Amino acid sequence: MRGHDAAFTKLLARRGLIGLTWPEPLGGSDAGNVERLVVTEELLRVGAPVAAHWIADRQIGPAILRYGSPELQQEFLPRIAAGDVTFCLGMSESESGSDLAAVRTKAVRDEDTFRITGRKIWTSHAHRSTHAYVLARTGGGERKHEGLSEFVVDLSSPGVEIRPIPDLAGEHHFNETIFDDVVVPERHLIGEAGNGWRQVTEQLAFERGGIERVLSSYPLLARILDGGAASVDENDPGPDLAELGRLVARLSTLRAMAHAVAVAMDTGEAPTHRAALLKHLGTTFEGEVVEHARHALGRSPDPAAAGFEGLLASGLVTGPGATLRGGTTEVLLTIIGRQELSAKPPRDDAAGAEDLRGLMDAALGSLERPEVGRPDAPAKMSAAWDMAVELGWTGVGVDESAGGSGGSIRDLSVVAAALARHGRSAPVVTTAVAGGVLAAAGQDFDGSVPVAVAVGTGVRLETRGETVVLNGRLPRVPWAQLAQVALVRAAGPGGAVLVRVPLDAPGVSVTAGANLAGEPRDTLELVDVSVPAASIVGGRQETEGLRGLVAVLHCVGIVGALEAATASAREHVLTREQFGKPLASFQAVAHHIARMAADVAAAKVAVDEALAEVEAQRPGWKAVAGSIMASRAATTVAKTAHQTVGAMGITQEHELHISTLRLWAWRDEIAGERSLAERLGGAATAAGEAGTWAWVVQETDELGATVASPWEEEQ
Numbered sequence: 014m015r016g017h018d019a020a021f022t023k024l025l026a027r028r029g030l031i032g033l034t035w036p037e038p039l040g041g042s043d044a045g046n047v048e049r050l051v052v053t054e055e056l057l058r059v060g061a062p063v064a065a066h067w068i069a070d071r072q073i074g075p076a077i078l079r080y081g082s083p084e085l086q087q088e089f090l091p092r093i094a095a096g097d098v099t100f101c102l103g104m105s106e107s108e109s110g111s112d113l114a115a116v117r118t119k120a121v122r123d124e125d126t127f128r129i130t131g132r133k134i135w136t137s138h139a140h141r142s143t144h145a146y147v148l149a150r151t152g153g154g155e156r157k158h159e160g161l162s163e164f165v166v167d168l169s170s171p172g173v174e175i176r177p178i179p180d181l182a183g184e185h186h187f188n189e190t191i192f193d194d195v196v197v198p199e200r201h202l203i204g205e206a207g208n209g210w211r212q213v214t215e216q217l218a219f220e221r222g223g224i225e226r227v228l229s230s231y232p233l234l235a236r237i238l239d240g241g242a243a244s245v246d247e248n249d250p251g252p253d254l255a256e257l258g259r260l261v262a263r264l265s266t267l268r269a270m271a272h273a274v275a276v277a278m279d280t281g282e283a284p285t286h287r288a289a290l291l292k293h294l295g296t297t298f299e300g301e302v303v304e305h306a307r308h309a310l311g312r313s314p315d316p317a318a319a320g321f322e323g324l325l326a327s328g329l330v331t332g333p334g335a336t337l338r339g340g341t342t343e344v345l346l347t348i349i350g351r352q353e354l355s356a357k358p359p360r361d362d363a364a365g366a367e368d369l370r371g372l373m374d375a376a377l378g379s380l381e382r383p384e385v386g387r388p389d390a391p392a393k394m395s396a397a398w399d400m401a402v403e404l405g406w407t408g409v410g411v412d413e414s415a416g417g418s419g420g421s422i423r424d425l426s427v428v429a430a431a432l433a434r435h436g437r438s439a440p441v442v443t444t445a446v447a448g449g450v451l452a453a454a455g456q457d458f459d460g461s462v463p464v465a466v467a468v469g470t471g472v473r474l475e476t477r478g479e480t481v482v483l484n485g486r487l488p489r490v491p492w493a494q495l496a497q498v499a500l501v502r503a504a505g506p507g508g509a510v511l512v513r514v515p516l517d518a519p520g521v522s523v524t525a526g527a528n529l530a531g532e533p534r535d536t537l538e539l540v541d542v543s544v545p546a547a548s549i550v551g552g553r554q555e556t557e558g559l560r561g562l563v564a565v566l567h568c569v570g571i572v573g574a575l576e577a578a579t580a581s582a583r584e585h586v587l588t589r590e591q592f593g594k595p596l597a598s599f600q601a602v603a604h605h606i607a608r609m610a611a612d613v614a615a616a617k618v619a620v621d622e623a624l625a626e627v628e629a630q631r632p633g634w635k636a637v638a639g640s641i642m643a644s645r646a647a648t649t650v651a652k653t654a655h656q657t658v659g660a661m662g663i664t665q666e667h668e669l670h671i672s673t674l675r676l677w678a679w680r681d682e683i684a685g686e687r688s689l690a691e692r693l694g695g696a697a698t699a700a701g702e703a704g705t706w707a708w709v710v711q712e713t714d715e716l717g718a719t720v721a722s723p724w725e726e727e728q
C-alpha cells in the first residue's frame with residue numbers, strides 16, 4: 014500500500030487494470046466492483062506497489078464518474094486509466110482531522126475560475142502525484158456541513174507548495190500541501206458547488222469498504238502460512254495453530270464482507286454502514302496479524318532486512334496508521350452506533366428469509382414470556398414445542414411425502430434463529446434434522462415425536478446377525494431426557510454409522526443434566542442395546558454431514574441469541590436515563606452498541622457461508638470458520654451486553670440473561686472452538702498460502718489434504 018511505483022502503475026494501465034469499473038469510452042473496462050475486488054486483492058496479496066494509482070482508481074475516479082461533468086470525466090478518467098494522472102487526497106487540515114466538515118481551505122469564485130487558499134495536511138504521496146483532490150469551502154451557511162465543494166487541482170499550478178513530513182520511521186510519504194491563491198478552472202469543480210459534504214461522504218464508502226482495509230498486513234500472514242520463513246530456532250514451537258486458525262476464519266469472513274460491499278456498489282448503493290463495519294473489523298484484524306507475527310516464528314523485526322523480518326518491522330511501524338486513516342475507529346464506531354440506535358437500524362437478511370422471520374416472530378411473540386428468572390428450559394415440553402409441532406416447524410426441511418413440512422435447510426435455519434432470538438428451548442431443530450436423515454433412509458418420520466441427536470464419539474457397534482448391538486456412553490446429549498428416540502453415531506467395523514435408537518429400549522439409560530442455561534444436556538448410556546440392523550439409517554457420509562449440519566444450525570442459534578442480547582442492550586440504553594439523558598446519548602455507550610453490532614454482523618456473514626456449505630450437503634471448512642466466528646462473537650457480545658446493561662443485567666429480573674446464559678453455554682457446545690481453530694490452522698498451513706487463499710475466495714472448498722472432512726472424527 015505504501016509502495017509508490019509509477020512504472021508499475023503504467024504496466025497495470027496497459028493491461029486495462031486501472032479504472033476497471035468505468036465505461037470503455039472513458040478508458041475503463043465496463044467491469045463491476047466485484048471484478049475490481051479480485052484485481053485489488055490479488056495485488057495486495059503479493060504486496061505489489063500500488064500507491065501511485067490507488068487514490069484515483071479507488072475513489073477520485075468513481076467520484077468524478079458519479080458527480081463530475083461530462084467534460085471533467087473526459088478530461089481525467091482516460092488519463093487516470095492510462096496511469097498518466099495520479100492523485101493525492103486533500104481532505105485533512107491541521108484543525109480538521111476527524112471533524113472533516115471543519116475544513117477552512119477556501120475556494121473563491123473569480124469569473125470562470127476558483128481561487129483556492131489553504132493548507133492540507135497528511136496528503137500521502139502529494140510530492141509524487143500530478144493532481145490533488147481538494148475539499149474546500151465555497152460558501153457560508155449556518156451549518157459547517159454546508160458550503161463545501163470538491164475540486165481537482167493540478168499540483169504543478171503556481172501557488173502550490175509541498176512540504177515533506179517524515180513519519181516515525183523517517184520515511185517520506187506524508188506532506189503538508191499549501192495552496193496560495195491557486196487558480197482552478199471552474200470545469201475542475203466536481204459536481205455542484207456547495208454539495209461537497211454529501212458527495213464526500215459517499216466517496217468515503219469507497220475509501221472505507223475496500224479489501225485493503227483487511228489485507229495491508231497480509232504478506233506477513235502469507236509467509237506464516239507458507240512456513241517459508243520457518244523458525245530460526247529449531248526448538249521454537251512454531252505458530253500457535255489455534256490462533257492462526259482464528260485469524261484464517263476472520264480473513265475468510267472479512268473477505269465475504271468485502272465481497273458484499275462490492276456487490277452493493279454494483280447495484281448503485283453507497284453502502285456506508287457496511288463499509289464502516291468492514292473498516293473497523295478489518296483494521297483490527299490487520300493489527301492482530303502483526304501481533305501474531307511477532308510471536309509466530311520466533312523472529313525479530315529488522316527494518317534493513319528483506320523477507321519476514323523486514324515485513325514485520327514495516328507492519329509494526331505502520332500499524333497505528335491503519336486505525337486512523339480514512340476515519341478513525343472511534344469515528345467509525347460513532348457512525349455505526351448512530352445507525353444502530355436509530356428508529357430503523359440496518360439489517361441484512363437474506364432475500365425471502367425476511368417473510369418467514371416475520372411470521373415466526375409474530376407466532377413466538379404471542380407466547381407468554383418465559384417465566385421471569387428461569388430460562389425456558391423445561392422439565393416437560395415447553396409451549397414453544399407445542400407451537401412448533403402444531404405449525405409444522407419440527408418437519409421443516411423434511412419432504413412432505415415423508416411426513417415433513419417441506420422447505421429447505423435455509424428455512425430450518427430461520428426456525429433455529431427465531432427460537433433462539435425469543436429465548437425458547439425445545440428439540441425442534443434436532444427433530445427436524447433427524448427427520449431429514451430418516452426420510453432419506455426411507456423410514457417413517459413423525460414430527461410430533463421429539464428426537465435427540467447424539468453425534469459425539471463414544472459408542473461402538475457390533476453386528477450380530479439381523480441385529481446390531483450398541484455399547485458406550487455419550488455425555489451432554491441435548492434433549493435426551495425428553496426425547497423418545499435418538500439418532501446415535503456409532504463406530505462399527507466399516508466406520509461410523511447413524512443408528513435410530515428408541516430410548517425406551519432395554520439397556521438404554523438417560524441421566525438428566527443441564528447446561529448453563531438450564532437446557533437438558535443428558536448422559537446417554539447404552540449397555541448391550543440390541544436393535545434391528547434396519548435401524549442403521551446412514552453411513553459415514555451421512556454421519557459427517559449430520560455432524561456438520563447440527564454444528565451449523567447450532568451456530569445459527571448463536572446468531573439468534575446474539576441478536577437478542579444486542580436488542581436487550583439497545584432497548585436498555587434507549588430508555589434508561591443517567592445524568593439527565595438517555596444512556597444512548599453517551600458516546601462510550603453508543604460505541605458498546607456499535608462493537609456488538611460489528612461482531613454480530615461478522616458472525617452472521619460467517620454462519621451464512623457455513624449454511625451455504627450445508628445446503629450443498631458438504632459441510633466443510635467454511636462451516637468450521639462459521640463455528641469459530643459464532644463462538645468468538647458469543648464471548649465478546651455477551652460481555653459487552655452485560656457491561657452496557659449494568660447491574661440490572663446480571664439479575665434474573667432483566668431479560669438479558671435469557672440470551673447470555675445460552676451464549677455462554679452454546680459457544681462451548683460446538684465440537685470445541687479451540688479444537689476447531691487448531692484444525693483450521695493446521696489445514697491452512699498444510700494448504701499453504703496459495704491453497705488457503707483459493708479457499709478464502711471460494712475458488713475451491715478444499716483446504717489441505719490432511720483431513721478428508723473437518724467433521725470426521727477418529728473414534
Ligand SMILES: Cc1cc2nc3c(=O)[nH]c(=O)nc-3n(C[C@H](O)[C@H](O)[C@H](O)COP(=O)(O)OP(=O)(O)OC[C@H]3O[C@@H](n4cnc5c(N)ncnc54)[C@H](O)[C@@H]3O)c2cc1C
Nearest residue numbers: 102103104105110111135136137334337338339340341343
Ligand atoms: C497513514 C495515514 C495516511 C493518511 N493519508 C491522508 C491523505 O492522504 N489525505 C488526507 O486528507 N488525510 C490523510 N490522513 C489523515 C486522516 O484522515 C486523519 O488522521 C484522520 O481523519 C484523523 O484525524 P487526526 O489524525 O487529526 O486525529 P484527531 O481527529 O485529532 O483524533 C485524535 C484522536 O481523538 C479521537 N477523536 C476525535 N474526535 C472524536 C470524537 N468526536 N469522538 C471520539 N473520539 C474522537 C480520534 O478517534 C483519535 O483517536 C492520513 C492518516 C494516516 C494515519
